[in-house]
Amino acid sequence: MPAIPNDLLDRIRRLEDAVRVLAGRANIRPALDEILAGRVRIGEGGTLWVEAPSGEPVLATGLYDAGKYGLYVGRSDGSGAAMVVGGEEAGVRQMIRLFPRPAGHEAIVMDDANDDGWLGRPWIPLPLPVSVFGTDWPSTTGGSWGAVSRSHAPRQHSHIVVFGSAYCDAGTTGQMRLVINGTPVGPTVSVPSGGFANLDWRGPLGAGAWGDLLTIEVQCQRTTGGGQVYAILRELFGVNSS
Template sequence: MSTIPLPPGLWERIRAVVRDEVGKLLRSGFLRSASIGEGGLTLRGGFLRLKHDGDGVETFYVGPVSPDLPDGSKQPGVIIRRNDGTIALHLYDPIPSEGDYNQFLAWRDRQGHVVFSDDTDSGQGIALPYIPFAFYRSRNEDWPVVTSTAWTTVYRAKGPKQQPKLYVETWGANNTDGATGQVRVLVNGTELATPGDTASGVVRGFNFGPAAVSGDHLSTLSIEVQARMVSGAGGVQVGVGTVQGRQS
């Protein structure tokens, strides 16, 4: 069986055609609009980067970030930037060579300060912002006293609505034997929950909520702790502990 000789330079011409056609395909913008109906897209060792079309600012990046891990391998991370180039959100470990390798998620302001982050070393809760606590008087004889049978506001707080629910902790006690009273919480004039009944000789704690409160986001919430006498002499001693916004 004889072999037909190939024309000189045929393979070179085939390679040139393939190279030209692939180049045309890449330049044609074939993937300007694409979707994956099934399966997915996997990058192994690469990165995904989105740049602003006008000024070329990198606004989104997923892939290797600095610094490298102690074994020399690349650290995977995520960086989201504002259009001015400042980092808005990132996921990485800034010092993986010290202690345990624990990445944290941080939200930064335009000056680079961390506004919010999780406490990655403990694995529990948040690191920033710091959440304040409030002191309250622990002796019921130091609490304000309501002697009226009409609802009387003893404590008031105001603030923007940040979460859909509210939780309020209070205490109450009657200072005269045999007397009874009530404590309640109003939010913008509406009871947060059923009033709590007070009695003499015992300090009762009342947890109002968490319960949904009306109003738009950032609308002002006016919170009142009220008390009244129901029967007997003397008055109702009222203490407050905490006011918290809660998630739905």
């Protein structure tokens, strides 16, 4: 038997050890239920689909049948889509649409498919035009605060924007304010004799919950003289907090 150098035998043993390690690692499967770093890429028309145990789709993103890429968010109780991006017909521009329960209802919130930057639904009322003549507005001769007009509305925002006007007969001065659920909101406006003043304010409504019924009053009082104090709102709507 020929003499084999010891260093060569050692190298062969190390190679055998390395092969065993590689063979063992090749049989170890990576975890298939978590991603700890990096990203998941789905391309070439692929789709990510997540469904509830009942089989209801709750999330799908990828290629729609109409050839658009988009997103579907559904409700696991079977009441249909909650939000859809890109599920329109092929000839309609891509929109964001929110849907109510149950399934089959039309979208209640969406952007405009034809005009960029605009809301499609819901349709929001605009203030109705009012008389430009102060003497046609609701009025009072009372020397203490009292309502000259009143309305009711469900609360939907934390803040409001209000614009109103007041007018006093010659020789009379007065004040105007907005009161919601019995609490004055915004500034009190002083109205000069024979002149106009405006209530122009944006600010918080205070504590409350969405859907609370608001009782909205325009209140006036006469401070001097013997004539009428007139007031009307031209604008009142809910807004975001900033």
